[in-house]
Amino acid sequence: MTESLGDWRRTHYSRQVKPDMNSQKLTLMGWIHEIRDLGGIIFLLLRDRDGITQITAPSKKVSSELFEEIRKLRKESVVAIKGTVQESGKAPGGVEIIPEELRLLNQSQQPLPLDPTEKVRAEIDTRLDSRYLDLRKHSVNSIFKIKSRMLHSVRLFLEEQEFIEINTPKLVASATEGGTELFPITYFEREAFLGQSPQLYKQMMMATSLDKVYEIAPIFRAEEHDTLRHLNEAISIDVEVAFADQDDVMILLEEMVANAIKDVKENCGEELETIGVELEVPKTPFPRLRYSEVVDLVNSQGVNLRYGEDLSRAAEKAMGEVMDGYYFISDWPSDIKPFYVMPNSENPEVSQAFDLMYRDLEISSGAMRVHLHDLLVERIKSKGLNPDSFNRYLAAFQYGMPPHAGWGLGAERFTMCLTGAKNVRETVLFPRDRRRLTP
RNA sequence: GCCCUGGUGGUGUAGGGGCUAUCAUGUGGGCCUGUCGAGCCCACGACUCGGGUUCAAAUCCCGGCCAGGGCGCCA
Secondary structure: OOOOOOOOOOOOOOHHHHHHHHOOEEEEEEEEEEEOOOOEEEEEEEOOOOOOEEEEOOOOOOOOHHHHHHHHHOOOOOEEEEEEEEEEOOOOHHHHEEEEEEEEEEOOOOOOOOOOOOOOOOHHHHHOOOHHHOOHHHHHHHHHHHHHHHHHHHHHHHOOOEEOOOOOOEEEEOOOOOOOOOOOEEEOOOOEEEOOHHHHHHHHHOOOOOOOEEEEEEEEEOOOOOOOOOEEEEEEEEEEOOOOOOHHHHHHHHHHHHHHHHHHHOOOOOOOOHHOOOOOOOHHHHHHHHHHHHHHHHHOOOOOOOOOOOOHHHHHHHHHHHHHEEEEEEEHHHOOOOEEEEOOOOOOEOEEEEEEEEEEEEEEEEEOOOOOHHHHHHHHHHHOOOHHHHHHHHOOOOOOOOEEEEEEHHHHHHHHHOOOHHHHHOOOOOOOOOOOOOO
16 A cells, blocks of 8 residues: 655755746655545645645546545655646645655554644643654644754854863762752662752863863753643753853853844744744843842732742742843842852852843753852751762862852743743653653 | 642533533545635544442542642752
């Protein structure tokens, strides 16, 4: 029933087929999006990675064998079609293909687990179960083309500034930074964990003279959260810079973010149009608010927030009402930031840490780090952690650790900002959340 | 982890003690030479699982499983 690819190769994608190619022969390959059989004429919609082309088969213009073959096609089957471009005002986009030969490369079973034409919208749970089919929808795969472009832009930007891409282990012995829960795993006869962040490793790289490093890699959090903005496996864009303070890396971060948005806007026009997003390139520098100012702002919005508390969801939402785009929150209380964050030398109650927000969503956090060994030990103790379990990390601070600063940016949350996705799961091919471990 | 809501054909839904279970889409078949959410005709296909109440349960009660939302937790 099905035929082999043989020596046929695609000559064009759908989006490349234009009316001025009239009479040109070409070969298209893709999926049957829709079939409209009118009896004496059949319209096929052939969909490929970013477009749809109409294949028009009038019974008088194509052979009866081919006409019968086309009549028997089923939605979502994979086909290769050789044909001629026909300019036509009656066709969508002013152009259609008159088929001459067809190869059925693979038949799709029926019924489909969801409708790729989106006449009936499936729920996210159904869509994730059949993600391969869901991703055939241009509205869905556009998100991943945008995410890809954003990551590409981030790499270009950092490489241009002579950053070195590093890879740090994801299998780690405990020595947790604290805060989050870790996923325990079996490492031969020992217990180990999946890494919550490359934090301790990228800091150790500061003692190597590599000076400017970045890593784009998965991070794992075993929190039982169940929200539209949390994942148990996410991609973190992590940066660490030696001989720098928090202000230096805030500038780096805002320039990188603005650059990525500009790049996506310039290179993903069709994808943005497909998902109906009008991107605005933010002006730099981004507004900078102190944590204390945020407390006042939130309270003035009628949401109770005491100085010293981390932002509640209600507080974030209140900020989202006041602030429209990207902004920094700096000068956080030391108490609610991790041990490796540098306290302000004049007022150690306040830290040299910042978060980057987009409206009500935290997308990045960073800081000037503690580079002094004894202060670091003191900070570890004050967080109720045992310095002994950080020996290998702490040693790197005893033989020449320069001052340094850095941040981590959540790739999925940033993608939410770029695409307007309301659910972070929309920005991951195969999301891992509290309940989902497959596919 | 807490709170709320829900689970009905492949998909998305209506129905809330007494049916042959609604509609759309789809699927299979038929008609139709300009469809573009094609149209028309015929057919197909479903009450999350277990227990209970009742003459009678998709519907009410209890429990499990699964899902959606909110919050908490979240370097």
